[in-house]
Amino acid sequence: MERISSSIYLILEWITRFAYLNVLWILFTFTGGIILGFFPSTTAMFTIIRNWLRGESDAALLGTFWSSYKKEFWKSNKLGIFVAMLMVIIILDIWYLHFLPPVLSWFHIPLLVFILFSFLFLFYLFPAFVHFDLNVRSIIKHAFLIMLIHPLHTLMIIICLACLTLIMYALPSLAFLFAGSAFAFTTMWLCLHAFTGMNKKNSA
Template sequence: MNMFASTLYRIMEWIMRFAYIQLLWVGFTLIGLVILGFFPSTVAMFAIIRDWLRGKTDIRIFPAYWQYFKTDFIKANLIGIPVIAVMLLIGINIFYIQTDMTDYLSWTYIPLFAFMLLILLCLFYLFPVFVHYDLKIPGVMKNTLLIMLVSPVHTFLMIICLTALFFVMRTLPALAFIFGGSTYAFITMWLSLHAFNRVERKKESVS
């Protein structure tokens, strides 16, 4: 009975942690008026989850979150500029193609969707690379692309896990509000750490 109660307590503790960090993510995003708050808030969430996955489960969440948020505020927003620019470019292209759908333009769907897929897959690794490596913005972008390209298995597992998560959240929308962002961050951070370790082992074997 004591083992059952202890296990149940641990499960409830982690559920509360995920809900709490989701709340912090939403709250700090709003504090930054969304535009200035989204990227540093997301970076802070990934950094906390990285700490958990690396065994630092006893950290005080709010002080650590605030520290990550303010430390990476400028850098996170700077890396958000090219991300937003690319998203706007994709959106404009889709709008243009849909409003002028001729036989001449229809072929552009193929390279556009290929580009969109590449960007989507890179986004899976962007925040994990940002919080795991101490790199300047060009280095973050470069390593994000390279790690995504050399980690097809991890990328495939991300797609499978996130697709399953999407259908669960779609069935139970309340879960998306309470755990959506933190669960996404946990899945991508966990698989990314495995990808990082694999890349580092390869580097060591080569050297």
Template sequence: MEMRGLMGGFYKISEWIMRLSVTNVLWIICSIPFVFFIFSGLVISQNEGQLYSSLIWAAIVAPFTFFPATAALYAVVRKWIMGEVDVPLFKTFFRGYKENYVQSMFGGLLYTLLFVIMFVDYKVYLNELNNFQLLSYVFIGLIFLLFVSMFNFFSMMVHYHMKLFQLIKNAILITIGRPLRSLSTVIVSGGILFISFQFTFLIPFFMGSLIGVVSFYNFHLIYLKLKEQQERAEAEKQAEEEDVEISEDVRK
């Protein structure tokens, strides 16, 4: 029997707290090596050398831990956004982890390589080539674009069946083609990150899952809009073909 009123509201809130926290904890556990090196670099490191060392190790383990775990998190979030809010969390998470592991791993390797190349170019133009320092800001923009495209990359991975290069290409194109929606994802996700680091208990229980919900929700709105445009274009094309057929029949 479904509870209504105030108690029903509290029950639904508690259900969502449980869903978000369980999924986030699973994501953290499956990303432990990456989380460890990020934590070491940002919190424990006492000089720039230690920071860079930790970030290098984080980049090495990210394709094998962080990317598959995040793909699994998005697989769960996709179910929620599509209306399947009562899916079994453990089963859905680890099924998404297993099904997307290879593609997310190779995607992680490619993304990490691109990030490293752009960061090195940024440092070279900033510090070594004094006459071309302005170009360093171009690479900052490219790094930001690539980072934002990862939200769409994970969303598309769990929503479509595409080859890896198609996923990355389309993720970047959607990021560029829908700048307002991409910007809203970044702003809200940035807000979640800021609040999470102010109240650190949110990090292990809600941070990742909340960002996943926001980013996949925005992606799903883009998907529905593109689907609507495609259906409208197909309907217009079909109408034009019918008009041509009618014109040919009249001539006969």
């Protein structure tokens, strides 16, 4: 009975942590005026989740979040400029595809490949940012290369995030409390496996 109570308490504790982290992510995004707040807030969320996955879960959540938010504010917004430019290019490509003939042709293929690879690359961007102590250009390069050499991890990320999206769609009340932290946890967990595998290969 004691073991069951301890397990229930642990589950409820982690549910509370994920909900609290998600609320912090939303609040600090708005604190930075959304545009300047989104990237440092997301970076702070991924930093905390990385710590959790590495067994470092004792630190105060708010203090760690705020510390990471301040530390990475300008660097993460430099990354944000790159992401914004990439998203503009993707939107222009989609707009261009809209005006092409509906039949698939060689005009479509390079644009579709670029759009697909861009979205897949974004999965690795924040995990690489918090995992590697590198400048923004090197982080972008690392994220892209890891995406290319780990197609299985990329596929697993797509499947897991698709399942989470369906759950959030079916239960929209969960989205406010868990959407950001759940998506970040799933992505960070799978990316850490990819990073670990890459480190082992480099060591060998």
